[in-house]
Amino acid sequence: MAPQRVTLAQLAAEAGVSVPTVSKVLNGRDDVAEATRARVERVVSEHGYRHRRRSAPPPGPRLIDLVFNELGNAWAVEVIRGVERTARPAGVEVVLSECLGTHQPRQEWLASVLARRPAGVLMVFSDLGDDQRTQLVARGIPYAIVDPVGEVDPQVPSVGSANYHGGLIATRHLLELGHRDVAVITGPLDTFSSRARLSGHRDALLEAGLPYREDLVRTGDFSVEVGHEVALELLRGPGRPTAVFACNDLTAFGVYRAARELGIAVPEELSVVGYDDLPAAQWVGPELTTVHQPLHEMAEAATRLLLNLVDGREPAVRRMDLAVDLRVRASTAPPPR
DSSP: OOOOOOOOOHHHHHHHHOOOHHHHHHOSOOOHHHHHHHHHHHHHHHTTTOOOOSSSSSSSSSSEEEEOOOOSSHHHHHHHHHHHHGGGTEEEEEEEOOTSSSSSOOHHHHHHHHHOOOOOEEEEOOOOOHHHHHHHHHTTTOOEEEEEESOOOSOOOEEEHHHHHHHHHHHHHHTTTTTTTTEEEETTTTTTHHHHHHHHHHHHHHHHHHOGGGEEEEEEOSSSSHHHHHHHHHHHSOOOEEEEEEESSSHHHHHHHHHTTTTTTTTTTTTTEEOOGGGGGSSSSSEEEEEOHHHHHHHHHHHHHHHHHTTTTHHHHHHEOOEEEEEEOSOOOOOOO
């Protein structure tokens, strides 16, 4: 005999709240106290409760919500193209959302998602809180992640890239050219990709018998502006590095700007390596040597994972890290004699 399905009334009784309160939590309403919400979500999760939708799906094409930590930069545009290239032939429309610079959307976002009832949610360099996951699962809305912010549960569908290897090959390239004073500008160190790229950089130095120098490490935020700011600090100081590994292309563009302001020629006096291989990497002068991260392919793979879940098909693999490679261009050269 199949197990009896738990009711809203039973959930409410176990959580010590009213049935309308349980309904508010399941529908993402933000007018519930945090302690009460947490208690209800714990009970919902323990029972594996899935909310029965009372009305037909919205008319029109199926939707997926594409959620970024921040829109408006070239990196995001490349991911959007990859998602669209996979979703549109499947008859799925894409709705864009933004976490306004954080890595977790606000509760108001969840309320709007549950109101429009997309087929699925695709998070990009962002993630959901435990309570938000519970509410999506309860409503039968699957989700997947592109470029995870941190370590994710192996059961959560996600697609990233070989960040450690990217940091390793970027720094090896500079060392093979003869550089010994190699600086690195990371992204936020609370993100997995930044830590992994920095680890690859450090291990490349160690395997070459060189010390890992904290004085040549700066923390950025993956933006041109902060890349420019910290590069000025590095390049004005004593013992100026002869090379910089910038942990994304936008940061590298900030390094270019700082070098130009200080009259430092790239690559004759300073070699620069970026990460991502955005289209603009070939538009700047000199063309940027950079680690090619397959952003389109990552977005396409994550979208396929999500659409499989939407259609009730179990993906063959739930966690993927795609390969990266180095694109050597004109921004790197042997150090000045």
